[in-house]
């Protein structure tokens with residue numbers, strides 16, 4: 405399975421964003437953790453930052469909405485033409501409708517699950533899904549430790565998806581150390597913040613993430 409690498413901008417130096425973006429120009433996606441201080445206990449950044457990145461990078465955008473009531477903001481985020489908009493399973497009360505709206509707005513539709521959230525309900529929205537994001541930490545902060553119990557969950561997710569063209573993305577504590585295990589369990593899309601931005605040579609690190 406072809407691996408895709410999504411560089412999480414949360415770990416970048418925001419004072420030098422243009423230079424930071426140049427360091428990750430080989431990534432397949434730039435990942436944005438939008439946090440509202442309600443769904444997660446942290447506030448990060450919003451649309452103006454994503455729009456600014458859009459203007460100085462060619463890399464497709466991957467928007468991870470860690471916000472309550474994500475349906476209220478879909479149009480606004482779709483306006484910056486991200487490849488993917490991902491909402492949280494726990495925050496989207498009418499999930500199927502929200503996923504359909506994301507596609508209608510011209511983006512690929514993702515759903516993210518917190519570590520303790522069961523996979524069960526996903527089987528009813530498979531037709532409306534392009535990506536499942538299995539959180540491998542509790543969302544809200546970069547630099548946390550990967551939760552090993554998620555390997556089992558990824559495997560079960562892969563079984564649930566079967567042959568449907570849906571990517572499994574993992575996010576949180578992802579590094580060269582655990583990518584082989586994550587890939588063997590069935591993940592094909594790897595979000596990493598600290599590991600990529602703290603690397604001396606992010607381009608080389610990203611290349612290794614594809615082959616390790």
Ligand code: DX5
Pocket residue numbers: 412413414415435437468541542543544545546547548575576577578595596597598599
């Ligand atoms: C966690 C975020 C992640 C975060 C990953 O709430 O969803 O995208 O940026 O950061 P690292 O790779 O540092 O764990």
Ligand code: ZN
Pocket residue numbers: 412435436437468575595
């Ligand atoms: Zn994220």
